[in-house]
Amino acid sequence: MIAFPNAKINIGLNVIARRPDGYHDLETVFYPIKINDVLEVVEADKLSFESSGLEIPGRPEDNLCIKGYHLLKKDHDLPPVKIHLHKNIPIGAGLGGGSADAGFFIKLMNDNFGLGLSDDSMEEYARILGADCAFFIRNKPVFAFEKGDEFEPINLDLSAYSIVLVMPDEHISTAEAYRGVKAAPVKETLYDLIKTPLTAWRGHIKNDFEGHIFRDHPAIRGIKAELYEHGALYASMSGSGASVFGIFEDTPNLEVMEEFSQVFYNV
Ligand SMILES: C[C@@](CO)(OP(=O)(O)O)[C@H](O)COP(=O)(O)OP(=O)(O)OC[C@H]1O[C@@H](n2ccc(N)nc2=O)[C@H](O)[C@@H]1O
Numbered sequence: 199m200i201a202f203p204n205a206k207i208n209i210g211l212n213v214i215a216r217r218p219d220g221y222h223d224l225e226t227v228f229y230p231i232k233i234n235d236v237l238e239v240v241e242a243d244k245l246s247f248e249s250s251g252l253e254i255p256g257r258p259e260d261n262l263c264i265k266g267y268h269l270l271k272k273d274h275d276l277p278p279v280k281i282h283l284h285k286n287i288p289i290g291a292g293l294g295g296g297s298a299d300a301g302f303f304i305k306l307m308n309d310n311f312g313l314g315l316s317d318d319s320m321e322e323y324a325r326i327l328g329a330d331c332a333f334f335i336r337n338k339p340v341f342a343f344e345k346g347d348e349f350e351p352i353n354l355d356l357s358a359y360s361i362v363l364v365m366p367d368e369h370i371s372t373a374e375a376y377r378g379v380k381a382a383p384v385k386e387t388l389y390d391l392i393k394t395p396l397t398a399w400r401g402h403i404k405n406d407f408e409g410h411i412f413r414d415h416p417a418i419r420g421i422k423a424e425l426y427e428h429g430a431l432y433a434s435m436s437g438s439g440a441s442v443f444g445i446f447e448d449t450p451n452l453e454v455m456e457e458f459s460q461v462f463y464n465v
């Protein structure tokens with residue numbers, strides 16, 4: 199059994215308040231994009247995890263797929279499985295790649311071992327693994343709030359546009375991004391702003407992580423500026439960075455950027 203976990207981008211991200219549990223309340227829009235890992239799970243004599251493709255930092259036993267297995271195993275009678283992950287979604291990119299693997303792993307296990315879990319119930323399991331993980335259960339554009347794990351579906355279809363994603367050499371961990379951010383209440387909620395025409399987003403829809411990350415990593419700021427110079431209608435860092443996306447009317451030629459970063463066209 200095989201699945202193709204996809205990445206997400208954040209269109210806007212407001213960090214609103216620090217919570218007593220150390221997390222932050224935020225509002226953001228999650229939008230799925232077409233950069234995918236390959237996740238294969240087969241029944242085996244013992245539980246194992248292996249990966250190919252991009253190198254995943256950390257021990258295999260800490261991989262979110264293995265954590266997902268142990269979480270489900272507490273409540274369900276599961277056989278041991280062999281997990282193979284081909285990693286293609288850039289890591290430390292703000293693309294939620296690990297979270298996508300976790301969400302898709304839960305869905306794979308549910309389908310293949312007849313666990314009978316509803317989407318709500320799978321979201322509950324996913325939330326335990328990480329704030330972003332629950333999004334990947336339904337995997338549809340949403341306005342997300344609280345820890346970024348409560349959702350309101352939205353009608354947002356960008357398929358008429360060309361989305362280009364640029365991944366610099368630098369990587370940024372989610373923990374680093376939250377450490378430097380200053381929480382503040384919003385003046386205009388993203389829930390309303392996202393309904394305005396895309397051409398009105400620039401200068402209004404913001405990502406609060408950009409402030410300190412652009413200061414500490416000027417090359418990332420440069421990528422955003424370059425996307426606007428190439429005609430993006432809207433450009434932003436995704437989530438906690440370091441990737442930056444641009445939304446274009448027509449696919450741009452970004453050959454000049456390919457020298458120092460990885461460019462994904464039409465995601
Ligand atoms: C920033 C966002 C934006 O979508 O994702 P990325 O851009 O990294 O993919 C998310 O908030 C990341 O979600 P996720 O990566 O699942 O976070 P978790 O594993 O739950 O938490 C990692 C760390 O981020 C911080 N954290 C996360 C979520 C949140 N609402 N407040 C926080 O302060 C905490 O310090 C936590 O220890």
Ligand SMILES: Nc1ncnc2c1ncn2[C@@H]1O[C@H](COP(=O)(O)OP(=O)(O)O)[C@@H](O)[C@H]1O
Nearest residue numbers: 255256261262289290291292293294295296299
């Ligand atoms: N399946 C996985 N794929 C990628 N990273 C994983 C996975 N499981 C656990 N991790 C851990 O999560 C960290 C960041 O994951 P990722 O989702 O790529 O972050 P971000 O969304 O912030 O770019 C990695 O450094 C790694 O240690």
